[in-house]
Amino acid sequence: IVNTHKSWCACSSYAAQWQKFVGGVFDWAAAIRVAALDCAEEKNHQVCRAYDIHFYPTFRYFRAFTKEFTTGENFKAGADRELPTVRRSMIDFLQNHTEGGRPPACPSLEPVLRPSDILSLFENHGGHYVAVIFESNSSYVGREVILDLLPYENVVVKRALGSDRAVLEKLGVPSVPACYLIYPNRTRGFVNIAKPLRSFFSAYLKSLPGVRKKMLSSPEKPSEEENVETQVWREFDRSRLYTADLESTLHYLLRVELAAHRSLAGEELKTLKDFITLIAKLFPGRLPVVKLLEMLQEWLASLPLDKIPYNAVLDLVNNKMRISGIFLTDHVKWVGCQGSRPELRGYPCGLWKLFHTLTVQAGARPEALAGTGFEGAPQAVLQTLRRYVSTFFGCRECGKHFEEMAQESLDAVRTPDQAVLWLWRKHNVVNSRLAGHPSEDPRFPKAPWPTPDLCPACHEEVKGLDSWDEGQVLSFLKQHYSRGNLLDTYSADLGGPNKEGETGHPAPQKSRGSQHPGSLRPPEALGSQSRLLENWARRLDIRAQSPRGAGAQVEPAAAVPFLGAGFSNLDMSLCVLLYVASSLFLMVMYFFFRVRSRRWKLKHHSPAV
């Protein structure tokens, strides 16, 4: 099985090659099956997480007859993996199977070594063709042709090493690789093929009279129609920024991209903490989302642990503790980041928008970063984004390119304005690189941005050449990525009175971790890690009642107004308990004294006295 990534970015061009590649090994299915899984698709998230897939493309191999759960063997995975190399790795993998574990339909891929064995192949009594591919030791052609002819009948393919010159001369084989064919009527001879390539050998053998495909059930191809999502186009204004895009990005980032990691420790955890601090302080969106981010940041900052299970973060993001007034949509709804096809744009577009928003906000509201350690450090935002991209961004190739750009020039950034412009410039470098690339959405061609229609003042001509007025670009970016340019149209309903166009109403509580149909995690997965969260929430509950505590930001669950004070459910339960206990105590005392006084009366009014 191979896990890859066919959605956005550079990997989409890889996906096109991948389709070709799969077509090229489809006939090998009886020996080795290939499957592709798009880990950018939310519906595949559970599987990708279980198999620990963080980057794309990732290649995993699973041995035949494996009964125990395994995450497979990583075969030199990497984004720059050449597909012919993958094909060879598949062959090596097949050859490395122990004899007992080899799939029964997989023929021997070992070469016939001894000249006597080669000659014995000519005693062909089977009434079928026998093709012998002579090749060098390092060649894969013979093995590829053997596998290509696997589903064909009336032909058997063997490979032999062409190191024995005497045998080759005897058979009239001039060079290797070459094909020597024994016909069903026992005549035999060297086959003159135009080019000594796998495709030529395979095509020739498949075209021999009487050679035809066996009537086997081949692996089912998923119906294209089943996979087509009906998409409704959302009209939008390119000059505006949409809350729905930013929130969808946060949802995907927190519940899908980061959730691919079972636990986080060391540098990864530090990167997560810094990144969450940035978005908690600078995200300009709706209040319930900001509250959720602030709570997450506070929780991460308060953790004494140097390793955390990511499920604990998810519990908080899913508001498992039912803390009121926090909310983050649990599905993506792209607006300004819509693609003309589902696999185009979306998350990487949203991530760019989020990054630009953060650099602009850091310049516009420097006081927001006070006390975070980022204050007065103009590179801090970019450095944190850089670490996020190289540590967590699923597109490994993008991470590599971004890192190269950062190494080149990020150190020269000295002010928040320069940080805004640096990211703009680098994004345009990526745009130019990707122009005409398969990942380009024809409806949104890659071009230097902002285009003249968006910002006429940004463009000028110097000595007949197009150039930027960077002062104007900076003003444009500051306006475009400002809070004031955010539109809530199409944003997820917060469940309260909030309607399109309004900002920031707390949502009613809802346990999404356990009940929501769109929840990414089954309820049973909310296990021991929730203790981390409970402890913290208990602290939060206590602090929420102190006038200066977290209550300023987060309300404890289901607070009940009573005599003008906010009592939590816990407070009310304790009151009832105390009330019942004191009533019982009073009743016991009453009966005790009553019995005692009766006894006393009996004693003192006895007729004997």
Ligand SMILES: Cc1cc2nc3c(=O)[nH]c(=O)nc-3n(C[C@H](O)[C@H](O)[C@H](O)COP(=O)(O)OP(=O)(O)OC[C@H]3O[C@@H](n4cnc5c(N)ncnc54)[C@H](O)[C@@H]3O)c2cc1C
């Ligand atoms: C950090 C990062 C690095 C990436 N590196 C690669 C890579 O190396 N190879 C690859 O194939 N894909 C890469 N991608 C993905 C790629 O850049 C696009 O995001 C993807 O192809 C979707 O393109 P898009 O048309 O939605 O526009 P995007 O390029 O995603 O832009 C999103 C929106 O940002 C605005 N915008 C465009 N340009 C600028 C600018 N210069 N400054 C400010 N705002 C702008 C526009 O409103 C645009 O619609 C990367 C993505 C990210 C987040």
